[in-house]
Amino acid sequence: MMFAAIEVGKHFYWQVGNLKLHGQVLIVSWVVIGVLAIATALASRNPQRVPGGFQNLMEYALEFVQGIAKEQIGAKEYRNWTPFVGSLFLFIFVSNWLGILVPWKLIELPEGELAAPTNDINTTVALALTVSVTYFWAGLSRKGLRYFERYVQPFPVMLPLLVLEDFTKPLSLSFRLFGNILADELVVAVLVLLVPLIVPLPLMVLGLFASAIQALIFATLAASYIGEAMEDHHEEEHGEAQHA
């Protein structure tokens, strides 16, 4: 029953200097990055005008993430942000799916277990903070210091709420992803513990679906924050006034 043991909160520690690293997270994240790099390099090694099977698939993926960026950021600016938003989606999506589809339990670690990197709070917080930095950077590079006008834009009273939002955004982003992926894995693990065969399969399929949705949500929200940081508030006010 070694396949069915539940290990939560145990990590395969690597000590570098006086820093501690979660080895199991880093190993799988390297696998994910490797898979993505190799797959994309294969698809775009020799781009054809009439795309063949694999190039077609990757172009579909590209157009999908372009669609996310375009919808949230707008047709004018989305091209600069597509790599960031698209990498977020691809990294989270491939992490989640590899976590479910690859039988990591066959590889034994001294402590902890290999799983999707996104089931570790470090990964999700890292991605969420990257998103925060990116949307600040997007707003500042677009509007300069006038970016901070948005904190007092409708009324100066909103300032505390809007500042608070900058903290809740990465918090909700990271905990949503972390919680969903971990919960999926726990549910499957508990079910495997109770009924090892067949029964966990529908839940694993549900997990595939849910983790794809989580990747989409994370990328969409990141793009939406970037778009929000860059949008012109004066225009928006006029638009809202017209709506009212």
Place this chain on the structure above:
Amino acid sequence: MTLTGVVGESIGLLSGLILAAEQVAEKAAEESSGGLFDLDATLPVIAIQFLLLVAILNVTFFKPLTQAIDERDNYVRGSLAEAKERLRKSEELARQYGQELAAARRGAQDALLQAQAEANKLRNQQIAAAMAEGQTKVDAAKAEIEQQRQAAAEVLNTEVEVLSQQILRKLLGDLVNA
């Protein structure tokens, strides 16, 4: 007095809080070998790795495939424009040929009508000529018949004369001669 009391109390409270926080932090540090919310150096490493991934994918994925898609779009748009131009040209040519065809048809129609008219005229002329010739021939034949009839009548008359003389002579005989 009360003020200093409050200040002193609050300072005491604050220092107590800080102490408590430090104790909690130390405890957490001691127990930090594990746990779900174990934030450590993995976080910045993952962040750097992710930025690296963005850079890699930008080179291997986003740039080349976006370029490929854009080029294809341009190609399709160009081909479409070219095809539209060709369609326009061929429609123009078809229209032109149609006009030429109609003109040729009209010409053929005219030529046919003209030829028919000429043929009719010729036929009428020939019919008229033939009828006139026939008429003259009929007239000539009639005249000849009349002439021959008169000649025959004359001959008959003379023969009647002779025969009547002979009959008279035979009947009356000598009386006549006498």
